[in-house]
Amino acid sequence: MLTIDDVRAAARRLGNRIHRTPVISSQSFDDASGFTVFFKCENLQRAGAFKIRGALNKLLTLTPEERARGVVAFSSGNHAQGVALAARMVGTTAVVCMPKDAPPLKVEATRNYGADIVVYDRHTDDREQVARAVMERTGRVLVPPYDDPAIMAGQGTTALELLEDVPSLDALLTPVGGGGLMAGCSTVARALFPGLQIFGVETETANDTYLSLRRGERVTIPPPPTIADGIRLTTPGALTFPILKSNLTGMLLVSDDEVRAAVRFLALRARIVVEPTGAVPAAAVLGRHLPLERGARVGVVLSGGNIEPSMLIEILKS
Amino acid sequence: MLTIDDVRAAARRLGNRIHRTPVISSQSFDDASGFTVFFKCENLQRAGAFKIRGALNKLLTLTPEERARGVVAFSSGNHAQGVALAARMVGTTAVVCMPKDAPPLKVEATRNYGADIVVYDRHTDDREQVARAVMERTGRVLVPPYDDPAIMAGQGTTALELLEDVPSLDALLTPVGGGGLMAGCSTVARALFPGLQIFGVETETANDTYLSLRRGERVTIPPPPTIADGIRLTTPGALTFPILKSNLTGMLLVSDDEVRAAVRFLALRARIVVEPTGAVPAAAVLGRHLPLERGARVGVVLSGGNIEPSMLIEILKS
Numbered sequence: 001m002l003t004i005d006d007v008r009a010a011a012r013r014l015g016n017r018i019h020r021t022p023v024i025s026s027q028s029f030d031d032a033s034g035f036t037v038f039f040k041c042e043n044l045q046r047a048g049a050f051k052i053r054g055a056l057n058k059l060l061t062l063t064p065e066e067r068a069r070g071v072v073a074f075s076s077g078n079h080a081q082g083v084a085l086a087a088r089m090v091g092t093t094a095v096v097c098m099p100k101d102a103p104p105l106k107v108e109a110t111r112n113y114g115a116d117i118v119v120y121d122r123h124t125d126d127r128e129q130v131a132r133a134v135m136e137r138t139g140r141v142l143v144p145p146y147d148d149p150a151i152m153a154g155q156g157t158t159a160l161e162l163l164e165d166v167p168s169l170d171a172l173l174t175p176v177g178g179g180g181l182m183a184g185c186s187t188v189a190r191a192l193f194p195g196l197q198i199f200g201v202e203t204e205t206a207n208d209t210y211l212s213l214r215r216g217e218r219v220t221i222p223p224p225p226t227i228a229d230g231i232r233l234t235t236p237g238a239l240t241f242p243i244l245k246s247n248l249t250g251m252l253l254v255s256d257d258e259v260r261a262a263v264r265f266l267a268l269r270a271r272i273v274v275e276p277t278g279a280v281p282a283a284a285v286l287g288r289h290l291p292l293e294r295g296a297r298v299g300v301v302l303s304g305g306n307i308e309p310s311m312l313i314e315i316l317k318s
Numbered sequence: 319m320l321t322i323d324d325v326r327a328a329a330r331r332l333g334n335r336i337h338r339t340p341v342i343s344s345q346s347f348d349d350a351s352g353f354t355v356f357f358k359c360e361n362l363q364r365a366g367a368f369k370i371r372g373a374l375n376k377l378l379t380l381t382p383e384e385r386a387r388g389v390v391a392f393s394s395g396n397h398a399q400g401v402a403l404a405a406r407m408v409g410t411t412a413v414v415c416m417p418k419d420a421p422p423l424k425v426e427a428t429r430n431y432g433a434d435i436v437v438y439d440r441h442t443d444d445r446e447q448v449a450r451a452v453m454e455r456t457g458r459v460l461v462p463p464y465d466d467p468a469i470m471a472g473q474g475t476t477a478l479e480l481l482e483d484v485p486s487l488d489a490l491l492t493p494v495g496g497g498g499l500m501a502g503c504s505t506v507a508r509a510l511f512p513g514l515q516i517f518g519v520e521t522e523t524a525n526d527t528y529l530s531l532r533r534g535e536r537v538t539i540p541p542p543p544t545i546a547d548g549i550r551l552t553t554p555g556a557l558t559f560p561i562l563k564s565n566l567t568g569m570l571l572v573s574d575d576e577v578r579a580a581v582r583f584l585a586l587r588a589r590i591v592v593e594p595t596g597a598v599p600a601a602a603v604l605g606r607h608l609p610l611e612r613g614a615r616v617g618v619v620l621s622g623g624n625i626e627p628s629m630l631i632e633i634l635k636s
Contacts, residue, residue, distance in 0.1 A: 022362075024337075043589045
């Protein structure tokens, strides 16, 4: 099982190669929500999301021989960019398998960080098999998006920083996709503040972790159509799920419209640009889904800011 | 003349009543500009701009008797909100004289902070006279927008924080309207780092300080039509100008289109929302107006983030 020492080791390893992102607050948001909210701004992280934390930590734990062989990853989104940038930072190469219909912004950014892109068809190809074929052909090391101790430990450094900056929280919220961010963050929070309430947040259609926790075991749902593309997963991770099961106070669900409202509020009132997935926990707070007393001190991880300009404009207009 | 001790006293007075705003960096911005840029995010300050620093410092230096009489200010923009919020914070009342055609967002925010609004006609009324009439009728104390030692000292705390966080800058840039922000910031920078290059930035049509420094005395220009509403002034301040004259390395000018491009870049690539005036110095860096070697370390004050949603959408679409 992951421990806070693994996360502390990751933090030492990452050092100042990545940003210590700011924690900000917004009086407007507090007035609108009734809580005192501290936003951990991973939208301002390198490559625009927390993903660089896990990816770089993983790459820094490879042997020189493994690193020389290069890495491979599959992702349509922020993990792709995180792995591409991390590879460049440690002086190795990355191949990233991305679906044909991945957001152009994310494909372009991944390529700009120097990765080779292998395109596959989401409907006819199995992405793990595509990545595995690259591994077997080239000897590259796979960097999984969440189900890996080094990835979870890296993502956990987000909470380590937040709880160092704001040691008096009543609750901590992060989005839950595969569960890597929450596995790392909840491990830190439980170790440092056993009484802290920890809530994962999903959108209503992407409720695989919500259902799995209720059932007590991993459930698979159909591919969810949610606007929050970073949590469009069908089942929790094999390694992350037991950690979430042991650490979480509960899961909260928000609608896509609540996510849009949160993105709009954060841009126009808190003056930061957050992608839909990154705004999912803020949507839970703003939408009054948090079962806490008014005035409670709530840490909210804004996990990423990589939003297509056209989508940002559409959300601001609505 | 203003000294760094005045600014240090202001910093002690303000304490933690306002945000210590984060300093962020953006690899995309650095790649696009060729410099290493540190953004001081006053768009994330309380009331969305640096103005609360000066306003609150001024109100904290009033005698209890003066404070009891309340304050009055004239402003169509961020100073109005700063004074309104500062008044609420120290437990007094504010009357703010705003032009009939002030941005609705800023009028609404000023009212929400609890200020009484007196509306005047920009074309037929003299705003100083309107404020003076309120002072005489009510005994309220005037809080000037820039030409006041306590205001300048408060604004200077912006640079004090930035230079504490990043003590190795080659240059410092702020927008210049009335000159209060730059008077305070340049006083701090000159005292701490005599070799630092200090540039004020205006838009091409709002070039009153640029012309005044070239002439060596205050020049008055016609009301400028620039998109940067916070620097739509016709002449530098009587108190601020001599300070700028003694401290500045030079003034830089940018076009309105360069300002729009900077607002767009900051929102989509650096993931922060900045109003046009706040993006003026970033526009100078992005537009290659800065006469420094590539790679120079540049501190840029993003002075505010209060942009009308319709304007933000229009800029993002262009």
